[in-house]
Amino acid sequence: MSHKRNFPLVESTIDEPFNPDADYVRHTRIGVWDFYEDLRHASSVGKSWKIVERFEETLVSLPYVTRTIRTILSLSFPVMALYCMATLVTSLMPAAAIHYSGQLLFVVQEAIESRTVDKSVLFHVLFYRIMCTVVTRFANLAQNWAAIRIAARMRTHYTEHILLAHIRLDLPTYGDPSVRGQLNSVVSSRSNVAWVGIRSIISTISTIIQLVSQVSVLINILKDQPDSILLALVSFADPIWSWFRRSSQWRGGVWAATCRNIDYIRIQGLKALVDGDHYRKELIAGNIEEYVVNQFMAAQGRIGEDGDLSFHEAQQEMHQRRETFSPLSFLHNVLGELPQVVFTLRAVQSPRSIPVSLTSLTIIRQAVGAFTGPLISLLSQTASISDTFASIRQLYEIINIENQVKDGTKPFPENAAKVKSGISIEFRNVSFKYPGVEGDRYAIKDVSFKIDAGQLCVIVGFNGSGKSTILKLLNRLYDPTDGTIFIDGQDIKTLKLADLRRCISVLFQDYTHFPLSIKENIGIGDPLHADDEDRIRQAAELGGAIDIIEGLPEGFDTFLQRPVRDYYSGIPAGNRGQSLFGRSVDFTKVKRRVGKTQQIELSGGQMQKLAVSRTFMRSLGDDSGVGLLLFDEPSASLDPTAEHDLFERLRKLRGSKTMVFSSHRFGQLTKSADLILYMGSSTVLEQGTHTELVKQEGGYAKMYDLQASAFR
Ligand SMILES: Nc1ncnc2c1ncn2[C@@H]1O[C@H](COP(=O)(O)OP(=O)(O)O)[C@@H](O)[C@H]1O
Numbered sequence: 253m254s255h256k257r258n259f260p261l262v263e264s265t266i267d268e269p270f271n272p273d274a275d276y277v278r279h280t281r282i283g284v285w286d287f288y289e290d291l292r293h294a295s296s297v298g299k300s301w302k303i304v305e306r307f308e309e310t311l312v313s314l315p316y317v318t319r320t321i322r323t324i325l326s327l328s329f330p331v332m333a334l335y336c337m338a339t340l341v342t343s344l345m346p347a348a349a350i351h352y353s354g355q356l357l358f359v360v361q362e363a364i365e366s367r368t369v370d371k372s373v374l375f376h377v378l379f380y381r382i383m384c385t386v387v388t389r390f391a392n393l394a395q396n397w398a399a400i401r402i403a404a405r406m407r408t409h410y411t412e413h414i415l416l417a418h419i420r421l422d423l424p425t426y427g428d429p430s431v432r433g434q435l436n437s438v439v440s441s442r443s444n445v446a447w448v449g450i451r452s453i454i455s456t457i458s459t460i461i462q463l464v465s466q467v468s469v470l471i472n473i474l475k476d477q478p479d480s481i482l483l484a485l486v487s488f489a490d491p492i493w494s495w496f497r498r499s500s501q502w503r504g505g506v507w508a509a510t511c512r513n514i515d516y517i518r519i520q521g522l523k524a525l526v527d528g529d530h531y532r533k534e535l536i537a538g539n540i541e542e543y544v545v546n547q548f549m550a551a552q553g554r555i556g557e558d559g560d561l562s563f564h565e566a567q568q569e570m571h572q573r574r575e576t577f578s579p580l581s582f583l584h585n586v587l588g589e590l591p592q593v594v595f596t597l598r599a600v601q602s603p604r605s606i607p608v609s610l611t612s613l614t615i616i617r618q619a620v621g622a623f624t625g626p627l628i629s630l631l632s633q634t635a636s637i638s639d640t641f642a643s644i645r646q647l648y649e650i651i652n653i654e655n656q657v658k659d660g661t662k663p664f665p666e667n668a669a670k671v672k673s674g675i676s677i678e679f680r681n682v683s684f685k686y687p688g689v690e691g692d693r694y695a696i697k698d699v700s701f702k703i704d705a706g707q708l709c710v711i712v713g714f715n716g717s718g719k720s721t722i723l724k725l726l727n728r729l730y731d732p733t734d735g736t737i738f739i740d741g742q743d744i745k746t747l748k749l750a751d752l753r754r755c756i757s758v759l760f761q762d763y764t765h766f767p768l769s770i771k772e773n774i775g776i777g778d779p780l781h782a783d784d785e786d787r788i789r790q791a792a793e794l795g796g797a798i799d800i801i802e803g804l805p806e807g808f809d810t811f812l813q814r815p816v817r818d819y820y821s822g823i824p825a826g827n828r829g830q831s832l833f834g835r836s837v838d839f840t841k842v843k844r845r846v847g848k849t850q851q852i853e854l855s856g857g858q859m860q861k862l863a864v865s866r867t868f869m870r871s872l873g874d875d876s877g878v879g880l881l882l883f884d885e886p887s888a889s890l891d892p893t894a895e896h897d898l899f900e901r902l903r904k905l906r907g908s909k910t911m912v913f914s915s916h917r918f919g920q921l922t923k924s925a926d927l928i929l930y931m932g933s934s935t936v937l938e939q940g941t942h943t944e945l946v947k948q949e950g951g952y953a954k955m956y957d958l959q960a961s962a963f964r
């Protein structure tokens with residue numbers, strides 16, 4: 253047997269003495285998960301009496317809810333009206349059903365007293381009682397029909413909203429886990445938050461209508477029956493009580509959860525390694541299947557069964573523990589038994605009323621049953637109205653998430669014609685640390701240099717010396733931690749972001765291809781001319797990608813990654829191997845109908861040529877407005893001839909624009925540079941022209957000699 257280390261399920265302490273807010277943070281460990289709750293904000297942690305706060309929350313969110321309702325009405329008024337009508341009918345029907353059941357009760361009562369049954373009344377009542385069921389069926393049908401249509405329209409509308417909210421976020425903000433949490437709460441729930449919210453509000457109202465109508469009908473029927481009111485009260489106490497209980501579970505507050513268990517983390521990594529199709533090549537070629545399985549088993553064994561909880565399971569476990577130990581939930585169990593007890597006691601007191609009491613108990617039970625069903629389903633949809641309101645508010649508020657890189661106000665450039673002859677750049681004592689990086693680990697430290705308009709600057713240095721970081725700062729993907737960057741003599745932070753970026757063409761080292769067609773991938777380099785096929789062709793030629801593209805079966809229309817995948821049926825469990833009902837499985841026929849599904853695989857160099865083409869697309873033509881070209885190791889995956897060709901084309905294309913180039917190679921390009929920045933240890937170690945730096949006989953000269961001799 254493997255030795256298992258069991259984790260304590262709950263380990264609740266107020267800890268972290270080094271934390272100034274220590275008293276406010278509660279730490280709970282469940283399985284491999286550590287939860288941290290900020291008790292200052294833990295308003296709804298198992299405290300149902302904080303109704304005032306929930307009410308306040310609801311009030312704050314109310315304007316957003318009314319906005320959502322207005323949106324729905326404007327999107328699909330007739331369908332929405334139908335939905336509401338149908339809902340109203342379904343919520344009134346149970347009361348009608350009880351009414352006719354009550355009529356039956358009178359029939360029974362009369363039958364007991366007079367020993368005769370009025371058949372016409374009986375059939376009349378029965379007919380309407382059945383009609384109630386039929387009408388409910390049709391109302392449900394209409395309700396579902398309308399719901400699907402409203403949902404579709406709402407999804408279209410809010411998908412747009414969510415897209416807009418996402419697209420405006422800058423890199424540091426988007427990388428912030430708390431921002432991601434906020435976005436995910438709205439987006440990752442595949443359902444459509446706004447519609448689910450509104451629907452649950454409607455169904456709450458419908459539940460209330462149902463409750464009120466049922467109760468009033470019940471009172472009407474039972475008012476002459478001794479004990480019945482008492483029975484009804486007692487029977488309704490339980491569902492109302494559990495509604496109240498459920499609406500106050502632990503959800504809200506400010507909390508964070510993390511997993512520090514290295515075995516659990518590795519297990520997830522190993523699983524992803526097996527699942528993801530982009531690891532499969534290396535998984536097989538590397539012959540590491542056995543290793544992966546062994547590591548998986550060993551890690552699983554060390555965690556033990558008790559620790560192996562997913563985040564959601566752990567969260568649930570925590571709620572359940574708090575729930576189980578609460579005296580309130582015990583009370584709930586007792587309440588459920590009350591009606592029986594009361595009925596028995598009264599029956600013993602006055603045996604004569606038993607038949608009638610029994611019939612009314614049945615009706616009451618029917619009412620409670622009809623009432624509990626929708627109530628429970630309503631609860632599982634959304635736990636409570638205040639949460640529903642809050643999630644609708646969140647949906648609207650993601651559009652207000654503040655970016656960390658603030659937009660400037662000055663239009664740029666002041667003189668559009670001047671941009672063609674380049675933009676000047678100055679870094680003055682610039683230091684930068686990536687967000688979330690602790691301590692002293694600066695990516696660049698105290699960097700100063702000046703590039704005049706129209707110059708060619710080459711940044712050389714080893715991996716990790718900060719070359720890419722400098723280019724990212726020039727694009728204001730991030731702002732410096734210290735120091736200032738000047739563009740044409742102006743603080744970069746004061747310039748309008750969109751203007752600044754319009755003047756810069758950049759090819760990042762870790763470029764990506766978009767899940768769009770090759771044509772669009774190149775065309776998007778210059779959004780204004782994205783559908784100009786001639787320009788796209790020209791860019792592909794300059795980027796050296798035209799031969800590759802024309803060699804593809806679908807040419808410019810090829811998708812490198814298809815954003816929508818095809819689906820194939822699975823083989824039902826129980827069928828061994830590739831057979832279905834004993835016949836062997838053959839997908840070729842359906843596959844042919846589905847069409848081309850083959851993934852196109854390009855080499856690194858080919859991919860790079862596509863990326864370079866996109867950059868060329870942006871800088872083509874004199875009307876491009878680009879005055880600064882940034883290339884981050886654009887030739888890293890190219891062979892020497894392709895590299896040479898690329899440089900030649902770049903030189904021609906550049907004209908008199910400023911160009912900054914980064915490279916870990918020391919060669920022809922550095923020789924023609926107006927300025928070389930030789931980087932090491934996160935700073936600029938040497939700067940000057942090739943001749944100057946070689947004369948200095950420093951690090952640059954040494955590296956140049958080394959690499960030049962390798963090619964000699
Ligand atoms: N997104 C990031 N988050 C944290 N650190 C980063 C990030 N990108 C780069 N770094 C770190 O910043 C330093 C400089 O990186 P980079 O500018 O990419 O170097 P180079 O381009 O010269 O290879 C490196 O130590 C790297 O680990």
Ligand SMILES: [Mg+2]
Nearest residue numbers: 719720761884
């Ligand atoms: Mg780099």
